[in-house]
Amino acid sequence: MDQESSLVRMGVSRLKAGSFLKMPSLHLLLFTSNTFSVIEGDAFIGLSYLQYLFIEDNKIGSISKNALRGLRSLTHLSLANNHLEALPRFLFQGLETLTHVDLRGNPFQCDCRVLWLLQWMPMVNASVGTGACAGPSALAQIQLNHLDPKKFKCKATELSWLQTVGESALSVESFSYQGEPHMVLAQPFAGRCLILVWDYSLQRFRSEEELSAPSVVSCKPLVLGPRLFILAARLWGGSQLWSRSSPDLRLTPVQVLAPQRLLRPNDAELLWLDGQPCFVVADASKAGSTTLLCRDGPGFYPRQSLHAWHRDTDAEALELDGRPHLLLASASQRPVLFHWFGGRFERRTDIPEAEDVYATKHFQAGGDVFLCLTRYIGDSMVMRWDGSMFRLLQQLPSRGSHVFQPLLIASDQLAILGSDFAFSQVFRFEPDKGILEPLQELGPPALVAPRAFGQVTVAGRRFLFAACFKGPTQIYQHHELDLSA
Secondary structure, X not given: OOOEEEEEOOOOOEEOOOOOOOOOOOOEEEEEOOOOOEEXXXXXXOOOOOOEEEEEOOOOOXXXXXXXXXXXXXXXXXXXXXXXXXXXXXXXXXXXXXXXXXXXXXXXXXXXXXXXXXXXXXXXXXXXXXXXXXXXXXXXXXXXXXXXXXHOOOEEEEEEEEEEEOOOOOEEEEEEEOOEEEEEEEEOOOOEEEEEEEEOOOOEEXXXXXXXXXXXXXXXXEEEOOEEEEEEEEOOOOEEEEEEOOOOOOOEEEEEEOOOOOOOEEEEEEEEEOOEEEXXXXXXXXXXXXXXXXXXXXXXXXXXXXXXXXXXXXXXXEEEOOEEEEEEEEOOXXXXXXXXXXXXXXXXXXXXXXXXXXXXXXXXXXXXXXXXXXXXXXXXXXXXXXXXXXXXXXXXXXXXXXXXXXXXXXXXXXXXXXXXXXXXXXXXXXXXXXXXXXXXXXXXXXXXXEEEEEEEEEOXXXXXXXXXXXXXXXXXXXXXXXXXX
């Protein structure tokens, strides 16, 4: 039987599976100047002795990832001068004997579809002729073997809706207790702090416990071994500390917090100072004051009053230059930065060019510290710490925003800019550019007056919570997409 076959100007449109089952002893197979455009999976099945396969000067625009399956003796492969814009991943899987591959003369689009090929070439013991890119325009005429795989951005992020939690909320916080992730929502109209856990049977979040907290604006958790604390900051009736001493008990109120100082709390944050846990509660009343509460025995007691008469709307704890810092935003002046010195917070500086800032949140990337500053009127801002103060880096239109919150989800540094009048926007920090780039809008369902975002990981799945003031809390799942697949 012939061990060679040349097929020239065949009148077929595709090579189908099992096309050569009756020619098992072929060593060389040549296709040239044909009109077929598709090679199906298992087209060469049964050709276990084939060493040379030349498919040149045809019109092939599509080839199955399994087209070459079973060619365990193949040493020379040519797909030169066809219409291939990309090759399917795993096309060469199992071809361990390859020594020469010719891909020249194809109009390759050098986007994420060629990434696997660029990663495969240095790993294979074969000489590979690739030719030049036909597109995109920025890479046209550049040889494929001159491309750097590290410069390809082929991981995408998507947030898809999962679940709705009824009742509006002003804050959402995550915490881990006894090895299980939890979320706690401050629901002022329902008058409660609602603690949620993941239901592994139903594959959704469910209520675990409710704490009575009328007019609550923030529920801040703290876990100390088997003990769980929840600070419920309330507009009226006094802020309270709830506690549970062991997992088999329910949370109970144990303390009213600084009733003479916290008259209209707007935000609460947890921070550690000199090895001790503390809360800072931002107070928005003219008669009250933002207060630092630190643990002393069984409860938390005032350690310092801060920023009196300024109607603070937000507190943010962060570390700069290896020391604890506190950033307070208020309705009356630019955000003020305090640093921990001599057992108390001392004013360090304010934030320039930052009038009318409602809230501040920070994140770290590449060793730098960044701020997201929320403005209801005007542009929200991104700033970077330069060693002495925060400098403006980026401005983002944000009419009607009460929250501009950074979140690290998996390897994605995201920032979500909520809006009362438009879709909330998700941005992703791009290290190469050092700025936030738009990623997607959140919805549907649309978020109605979002006020806080939080994230939690459960059983390898990542979730984003969006607490809304005029609508229910929405939960989204975070997905990582491989665009090179």
